[in-house]
Amino acid sequence: RILSDGYTAKLDKSTWTRLPIFNWLQQHGNVDESEMHRVFNCGVGMVVVIAREHADAAIAKLKAAGETVWRIGQISERQAGEAQTVVE
Numbered sequence: 001r002i003l004s005d006g007y008t009a010k011l012d013k014s015t016w017t018r019l020p021i022f023n024w025l026q027q028h029g030n031v032d033e034s035e036m037h038r039v040f041n042c043g044v045g046m047v048v049v050i051a052r053e054h055a056d057a058a059i060a061k062l063k064a065a066g067e068t069v070w071r072i073g074q075i076s077e078r079q080a081g082e083a084q085t086v087v088e
Helices: 020-029 033-039 052-064
Strands: 007-011 073-077 085-087
Touching: 020 033, 033 085
Parallel strands: 007 085
Antiparallel strands: 007 073
C-alpha cells in the first residue's frame, strides 16, 4: 500500500518469527499461505521502509531503543505481472 506504482516489496518469510497464533488461524480457518500474508501481518508488526544505505544505522538505532528488528526484504522495480508484494 505504501509503494508507488512500478515497485514491489520482496519479502523473505524466513527472516522473522511467525507467532503460533498465525499457524492456528491458518489451520483452523483453512487459509491459503498467500492469503495469510495478504490479510495478516504474520508477526511482522510495523514495517519501516528505508534506503539501503541507511538501513544499518536505522537498525542499530531501533535495537538501541529496545526494538526487535528484522531485515525482511527489499524494494525493487516490479516486473510485468508481478504482485505489489511477494512473500517467498
